Amino acid sequence: MYRYDEVDHRLVRERVVQFRDQTRRFLAGELSEDEFRPLRLMNGLYIQRHAPMLRVAIPYGHLRSEQLRKLADIARRYDKGYGHFTTRQNIQFNWPELDKVPDILEELSTVEMHAIQTSGNCVRNTTTDAFAGVAADQLFDPRPYCEIIRQWSTMHPEFSFLPRKFKIAVSGSIEDRAATMVHDIGLHVSRNETGEAGFKVIVGGGLGRTPMVGEVIREFLPRQHLLTYLDAVLRVYNRFGRRDNKYKARIKILVKAMTRDGFAAKVEDEWSHLKDGPATLRDEDVAHYASFFADPDYPALADDPAELTGPLAEDKAFARWFERNTRAHRRPGYRSVVLSLKESGAPPGDITSEQMEAAADWADRFGFGELRVAHEQNLVLPDVAQKDLYALWQAARSQRMATPNIGLLTDIISCPGGDFCSLANARSIPVANAIQQTFDDLDYLYDLGDIACNFSGCMNACGHHHIGNIGILGVDKNGEEWYQITLGGSQGSDTTIGKVIGPSFAQADVPVAFSKIMQVYIERRLDGERFIETLRRIGAEPFKERVYAPVH
Numbered sequence: 264m265y266r267y268d269e270v271d272h273r274l275v276r277e278r279v280v281q282f283r284d285q286t287r288r289f290l291a292g293e294l295s296e297d298e299f300r301p302l303r304l305m306n307g308l309y310i311q312r313h314a315p316m317l318r319v320a321i322p323y324g325h326l327r328s329e330q331l332r333k334l335a336d337i338a339r340r341y342d343k344g345y346g347h348f349t350t351r352q353n354i355q356f357n358w359p360e361l362d363k364v365p366d367i368l369e370e371l372s373t374v375e376m377h378a379i380q381t382s383g384n385c386v387r388n389t390t391t392d393a394f395a396g397v398a399a400d401q402l403f404d405p406r407p408y409c410e411i412i413r414q415w416s417t418m419h420p421e422f423s424f425l426p427r428k429f430k431i432a433v434s435g436s437i438e439d440r441a442a443t444m445v446h447d448i449g450l451h452v453s454r455n456e457t458g459e460a461g462f463k464v465i466v467g468g469g470l471g472r473t474p475m476v477g478e479v480i481r482e483f484l485p486r487q488h489l490l491t492y493l494d495a496v497l498r499v500y501n502r503f504g505r506r507d508n509k510y511k512a513r514i515k516i517l518v519k520a521m522t523r524d525g526f527a528a529k530v531e532d533e534w535s536h537l538k539d540g541p542a543t544l545r546d547e548d549v550a551h552y553a554s555f556f557a558d559p560d561y562p563a564l565a566d567d568p569a570e571l572t573g574p575l576a577e578d579k580a581f582a583r584w585f586e587r588n589t590r591a592h593r594r595p596g597y598r599s600v601v602l603s604l605k606e607s608g609a610p611p612g613d614i615t616s617e618q619m620e621a622a623a624d625w626a627d628r629f630g631f632g633e634l635r636v637a638h639e640q641n642l643v644l645p646d647v648a649q650k651d652l653y654a655l656w657q658a659a660r661s662q663r664m665a666t667p668n669i670g671l672l673t674d675i676i677s678c679p680g681g682d683f684c685s686l687a688n689a690r691s692i693p694v695a696n697a698i699q700q701t702f703d704d705l706d707y708l709y710d711l712g713d714i715a716c717n718f719s720g721c722m723n724a725c726g727h728h729h730i731g732n733i734g735i736l737g738v739d740k741n742g743e744e745w746y747q748i749t750l751g752g753s754q755g756s757d758t759t760i761g762k763v764i765g766p767s768f769a770q771a772d773v774p775v776a777f778s779k780i781m782q783v784y785i786e787r788r789l790d791g792e793r794f795i796e797t798l799r800r801i802g803a804e805p806f807k808e809r810v811y812a813p814v815h
Contacts, residue, residue, distance in 0.1 A: 264325050264633060265410045265555040267375045274418070275372045278379060282306045283365035290362060307378030308364055312685045317356045317364055318381040319371060323391045323409040323433075324352035324636040328623040331634060333374045335619035341367050345615045347679055348604065350727055351430070352390050352636045353381055357683050379417065384425045386416035386497075391433045392440040393637035396556060397599055397645045399591045402452045402460050405435035407552035408489060411544065415490050422497050426504035427512035429497070430469075433462075442638065444468050444477050444758035445730060447514045448496060455483045462486065466496060466526065467518030470724035474760045475515045480527035486549070490542040495534035499526065559631040559646065564596025570650035583705065584656050584667040589647075596649055602642040602659055603666040603674070607699040610692045611677040611718075612640030621662045629655050639676055641669065672714040672777075673699045676727055680720030680737060681744070687720030689737025689744035694718065694773050701774040702781075711781060714794045715753070730754045732795045733780065734761045735773065746773050748810075750780075750803050753795055764807045779809045 267275075282302070289299040303309075307318040319334070326334075334354060338346050341363055342356045349355060359367060371377055380387060389412045391405050392398060412431060416422065422429070433450045434441040443449025449465035462484040468477025484492055500514045503521070518526045575582045589598040602622060605611050614622075622642055626634050629651045635643035642664075647655060659665035668674045675698065678684065680691025695718055702708050717731030728734035734749035745767040752761030768776055783806050788797040798806070 264327060265322070265552070271375070272372075275375075275377045275379070278306065278377065279365060279368045279372055282368060286362065286365050301383070304382040305379070306364075306368065307381035308361075309382065310685070311357065311683050312681070312687075313683065314358045315361050315364065316683065317359050317367060317378060318349070319354050319356070319376060319378050320381050320388050321353050321376075321636050322413050323389055323395070323406060324393055324638070325406070326634045326636065327374075328626040328632045328634065330374045330376055331619050331623040331626070333370065333376070335616040335623070337367055337370060338619070339616040345613050346619070347610070348612045348614065348636050348640045348642070349678075350638045350640065350676060350725060351388050352393075352638055353388055354636070355679075357679065382428075383423075384427050384429075385423050386412075386419065386425075386429045386431065389413055389416070389431045389433060390441055390446075390638060392436055393635040393639075393643045394440065394590060394599055394645065395435060395635075396558075397592050397594070397597075398436045398438075398440075399593050400437040401435055401593065402437065402454075403435045403486075404553070404556055405433040405450075405452075406556045407549060408435075408450070408486065409433050410552050410555070411489065411548075412493070415493070415542075422501065425497070425501055426506050427509060427514075429500075429514070431493075439755045439758075442727070442730065442754045442758070445470055445474075445727070445754070446477065448493065449477050450484075450489075453483050455485075459485070462489065464492065464496075466530075467515040467523075468758075469513055469515040470727055470729045471513070472510055472722045473513075473515065474724070474729040475519065476758050476760065477515075478518055478523040478526075480523060480530060487544045487546075488538060489544060491537040491540055492530075492534055494537050494542060495530045498533050499529045503529070561594050561597070561646070562648075564594075564648055564650070566595050566649065568596070568650045571652055574653040578653075580667075581653060581656055583709070584665055585652065587667040587669045587671065588665070589652065592646070594646075598647055598649055598652060600644040600647045600652070600655060601637065601669045602644065602664040603668060604641050604664065605668055605674045605699070606663045606666045607673065607703050608696050609663070610679070611675045611695050614642070618662050618664060621658070622664070625655060625658060639669075639674065641674075667705065668708065670713045670715075671708050672702050672711055672716055672733075672781075673708060675699065675716045675718055676731070677718040678720050678725035680718075684720060684725075686723060687737060688722075688739040689720055689746060689770075691718050691720045691726065691735075691737065694735065694746060694770055697770075697774045698777055701778060711784070712793055717752070727754075728752075729760045730758060731761060732798070733777070738767055740767070744770060746770065748773075748776060748780075750806060751795070751798055762803065764803055765811055776810050780806050783809050 432441040432446040445468040453463035464481040465477035681687035719726035719728040720737040730752040749761030
C-alpha cells in the first residue's frame with residue numbers, strides 16, 4: 264500500500280492546524296455559518312439531521328490493519344461505537360461533536376488518513392475494484408494509477424472549485440466491478456490492436472436526479488497519457504460546465520448538451536496542447552508508485568488443501584459461506600474473502616468498533632495486514648490461505664460478519680437515509696431491515712440466486728438505486744414517507760438504468776411488493792436463469808401486474 268512521504272505528512276498536518284483554528288473561530292462567533300460552511304466541507308464535515316457527520320477518505324478503498332484499529336478507536340471515543348462504509352469506499356461517523364472534529368482529524372493523521380476532498384466541488388475519492396491486485400481476471404493493477412490520480416487531484420489549484428462534485432472510477436479487470444459507466448469519468452481497461460493494455464475513457468455517467476450511463480469518448484488511451492488526458496477533460500468541464508444551476512452542473516449534463524462527439528472533439532482539441540507535456544507519465548514514475556503495491560511475500564501453497572476440503576464436505580454452513588463469500592485468487596492456494604456487513608436486522612454498511620478491531624486482527628492473522636472496502640459496503644480480506652478459511656469463518660461468525668449472502672437479495676446497498684441525512688426524503692434502514700427479515704430463509708434466498716438490490720433515501724442516489732436489479736427510492740408525499748420501486752438496473756459492462764414500475768408504496772407494503780416480484784420470477788424463470796435475465800426476457804409488465812393487482 265502507498266505510504267506517505269514528507270510532503271503528504273506536512274500537507275495533512277497543516278490542514279489539521281488550519282481547520283482547528285477555523286473551528287475555534289466559528290464556535291467563538293468570529294465566523295458566520297456561511298463563512299464556515301465551505302471550510303468545513305473542504306474537511307469532509309457535514310451538518311446532518313441530528314449531529315455533524317464526518318466523512319473520512321479511504322483512498323481507493325485500501326486500509327492497513329492499524330488504520331482500521333484507529334477508526335475503531337475513533338468510533339468508540341468520539342462517536343457511538345460504529346461507522347458506516349459508503350458506496351464511495353469511504354467511512355462516515357454520524358455523531359461526532361463539532362469541537363472534537365479537529366482532534367479526530369489529528370488522530371487520523373497519525374495513521375496517514377484524512378478527510379480532505381471528501382466533499383465540495385472537487386475531485387472526490389477515486390474508487391476501484393475491491394479485488395484489485397488479486398483478481399483472477401485482472402489485465403493490469405489499477406491501484407498505482409489510482410494513487411497517481413489521488414496525488415494529481417488533491418488540492419489541485421485548477422480543479423478545486425469545479426461546477427459540481429466530480430467522481431472517477433478505475434477498473435483494470437475484464438469484469439467491471441467499479442461501476443465505471445456511472446461516474447463522471449470511468450477508466451476501464453482496454454487493449455489496442457497490438458495487445459497493449461490501456462484505458463477506455465468513459466465520460467458523463469452519473470446517477471442522482473438525472474441518471475445517465477457514460478459515453479465512451481476514447482476507446483484506447485495509452486497509460487502514459489492518463490494525466491494529460493484527465494487534465495483536458497477537466498478543463499473542458501471547468502470552462503463550459505454550468506454554474507448557474509446546481510441541478511444542471513454535473514458533467515453528464517454538459518456531455519448531453521454538447522453531444523458525445525462534440526464533447527470528445529473539445530477534449531481532443533484541449534489535449535493537443537497537453538499531450539507529451541510535463542504531466543506525461545514516465546516509466547519510472549509508474550514504477551515508483553507500482554512499488555508500493557508490490558505483491559506480498561506469498562508462501563507457495565497448493566490449491567484445495569485438506570484443511571479446506573474436509574470442512575467443505577462435512578459442514579454445510581461453511582460450504583455455503585465458501586460459495587458466496589470467497590472469490591478466486593490469482594495465486595494458487597489463496598482466496599479473497601468478503602466479510603458481510605449485511606446481517607439481517609443490521610443497518611447495511613454499518614460496522615461496530617469491535618467488528619473493526621476483529622477484522623484488523625484477521626487481516627494480520629490470516630493475511631498481510633491489508634483490507635479493502637467494497638463499494639457494495641462490505642469488507643474484503645484480499646489474501647487468505649485456503650487452509651485458514653475454516654478458522655476465519657468461525658471467527659467471522661462470532662462477530663456476525665459471516666452471513667453467506669454476498670450478491671443475494673439481502674446484500675442490500677443502502678445509504679443511511681432519513682435516520683441521519685438531512686437531505687433524505689425517507690428512511691432507508693427500517694425498510695432494508697424489513698426486506699432482509701422477509702427473505703431470511705437461506706434456502707429460499709439461495710434458490711432466488713444473484714439479485715442486486717439498491718436503496719436510496721432521496722434523488723441524490725447515494726445508494727445507487729438506479730443500477731440495482733431492484734431499486735428503491737424514498738420519496739416525500741405531503742410530508743409522509745413513500746417508496747418507489749425500479750426494475751432492470753444493472754452495473755458492469757451491460758450497465759442499465761432501472762425504470763419505475765408504477766406508483767410508490769407505503770413503508771409496510773415494500774416487503775410485500777418484493778415478495779410478489781419474487782413470485783413472478785420463480786414462476787417464469789428458465790433453468791439457470793438469473794433474475795435480471797428473466798426480467799429482460801419477459802419484460803417488466805408481468806411483475807407490475809402482480810404487484811399492483813387488486814386484493815380480493
